[in-house]
Amino acid sequence: MMVLAQLNNPRAAQAFVDYLKNQQIEAQLAVEAADQVAILVDGAKLEKAQRLWHEFEQHPNDEKYWQASWQVGTTDSALSYQGSSLNLISRFKALSWLNQAVSLVCVVLYCLFVLGSFNSLFAILKFDPNNPIQWFTPAVIHFSAIHLIFNLMWWMSLGAKVEKRLGATQLVFIFIITALFSNWVQFLMVGDNFGGLSGVVYGLLGFCWIYGYLTGDSVIKVDKPIVGFMLVWLVLGFADVLFVSMANWAHLLGLVSGGFYGWFLSTTKPAKLKANDTNT
Numbered sequence: 275m276m277v278l279a280q281l282n283n284p285r286a287a288q289a290f291v292d293y294l295k296n297q298q299i300e301a302q303l304a305v306e307a308a309d310q311v312a313i314l315v316d317g318a319k320l321e322k323a324q325r326l327w328h329e330f331e332q333h334p335n336d337e338k339y340w341q342a343s344w345q346v347g348t349t350d351s352a353l354s355y356q357g358s359s360l361n362l363i364s365r366f367k368a369l370s371w372l373n374q375a376v377s378l379v380c381v382v383l384y385c386l387f388v389l390g391s392f393n394s395l396f397a398i399l400k401f402d403p404n405n406p407i408q409w410f411t412p413a414v415i416h417f418s419a420i421h422l423i424f425n426l427m428w429w430m431s432l433g434a435k436v437e438k439r440l441g442a443t444q445l446v447f448i449f450i451i452t453a454l455f456s457n458w459v460q461f462l463m464v465g466d467n468f469g470g471l472s473g474v475v476y477g478l479l480g481f482c483w484i485y486g487y488l489t490g491d492s493v494i495k496v497d498k499p500i501v502g503f504m505l506v507w508l509v510l511g512f513a514d515v516l517f518v519s520m521a522n523w524a525h526l527l528g529l530v531s532g533g534f535y536g537w538f539l540s541t542t543k544p545a546k547l548k549a550n551d552t553n554t
Contacts, residue, residue, distance in 0.1 A: 275300075275302065275314040275315065275316065275317065275367075275368060276314065276315060276316075276317045276320055276368050276369075276370075276438070277312050277313070277314055277368045277434065277438075278301075278312075278313045278314065278315045278320070278323050278324065278327055278438070279312070279313050279327055280311070280312050280313075281311055281312075281313065284303070284311050286334055286339075287303055287311045287313055288303060289339040289342060290313065290327070290330050290334075290339055291303055291313060292339070292342040293326070293330075293338065293339045293342040294313075294315065294323060294326065295342070296342045297322070297326065298319075299315055299316060299319045299322060299323050299326075300315065300316040300319070301313060301314065301315045301316070301323070302314050313327075314368060317370075320438065324438065324439070324493065328492070331492065366430075368434075369430060369433075369434060369437075370434075370437050370442050370445075371442070372433075372437075372442045372445055372446065373429070373430060373433045373434060373437065373442075373445070376414070376429065376433075376449070376471075377426050377429065377430060379414050380414050380416060380422060380425070380426060380471060381422065381426075383395065383399070383414055383415060383416070384416045384419070384422050387416075387417075396415065396469075398411075399411040399412065399414070399415050399469070400412060400415070400466050400467070400469070401457055401460075401461045401466040401468070402466070403461065409453070409454055409457055409458065410450070410453045410454065410457065412453075412457050412460075412468060412469045412470070413449075413453045413457065413469075413470070413471050413473065413474050414469075414471065415469025415470065416469065416470055416471070417469065417470070421470055425470060425471035425472055425475050426471070428475040428478070428479070429471055429474065429475055429478070432475065432478035432479060432482055432496070433445055433478060435482055435493060435494050435496075436448065436478065436481065436482070436494065438493050438494075439491060439493040439494050440494075440539075444539070447535070448474075448477055448478060448481055448532060448535060449474055449477075451477065451531055451532070451535055452473055452474045452476070452477025452478070452480075452481075452527075452528045452531050452532050452535075453473060453474050453477075453528075454531075455473075455477075455527045455528070455530075455531040456472075456473025456474070456476070456477065456521075456523075456524035456525070456527045456528035456531065457473060457524060458527075459523045459524065459526075459527040460473070460521050460523045460524035460527070463523040464521070464523060468521040468524065469521075470521060470524070472520075472521060472524060472525055472528070473521065473524035473525060473527065473528035474528060475528070476504065476508070476524075476525045476526075476528035476529040476532065477528035477529065477531055477532030477535075478532060479496065479500075479501065479504050479529060479532065480528070480529040480530065480531070480532030480533030480534075480536060481532040481533065481535055481536040481539075482494050482495065482496045482536070483495075483496050483501050483533060483536070484532075484533040484534075484536035484537050484540070485536035485537075485539060485540050486536075488536070488537065488540040489540050508522070508525050508526065508529065511525060512526075
């Protein structure tokens with residue numbers, strides 16, 4: 275099951291889930307907070323579910339959604355949720371294999387670092403201009419738990435946005451492009467003593483920001499407060515007032531390369547996606 279959307283109206287969410295079931299799409303709800311739920315759908319039918327969700331966003335009070343609840347027998351107020359909360363494990367399971375794989379590699383490597391393998395592993399994974407594989411491996415190196423958690427939080431969230439709308443292949447492209455540019459510039463400006471998924475995370479931010487703005491895509495676009503927070507964080511890093519060592523050039527080039535790719539993709543978007551946008 276994959277997360278389709280979040281909604282702060284549980285009853286409306288239940289009506290939409292019932293409608294999906296009438297459309298032969300397996301779906302269920304999972305509680306995120308006291309008044310917010312997530313809609314989980316069968317990953318094999320995610321694209322169809324997304325089109326129906328865009329229709330629901332435009333006309334949430336359409337009678338067909340409420341009639342669906344009568345047809346599947348969930349008209350009462352006691353909604354049937356999957357579990358008591360959408361915890362981290364549930365979120366992780368809802369991610370694609372690619373998102374999960376990158377996350378697991380980062381976690382495993384950090385655990386090995388903590389257990390005493392830092393020197394040997396860092397020598398193998400740090401940036402090396404003569405080894406193309408090591409142009410990318412610094413992205414999975416993290417030096418603290420906070421560093422790891424912060425990056426994985428954004429990687430999972432923004433990566434899921436891209437996958438929902440454009441598929442895992444585009445997430446692979448974004449990873450490759452942003453890791454390549456951010457790591458190379460950080461190396462050229464500072465040296466090889468760096469690591470972290472931050473360059474890719476800022477790349478995802480730049481991509482979602484620009485692509486979402488230019489296409490009006492409600493799935494990918496990032497809220498302005500989030501963009502503002504990340505940009506302020508970037509500026510503070512260059513100002514060197516955070517009392518932590520940050521790969522500032524990797525952040526900047528990740529943002530720029532991700533934004534540029536977002537612009538490029540928005541101008542060459544397949545007709546199929548353009549047609550879907552008219553339903554949003």
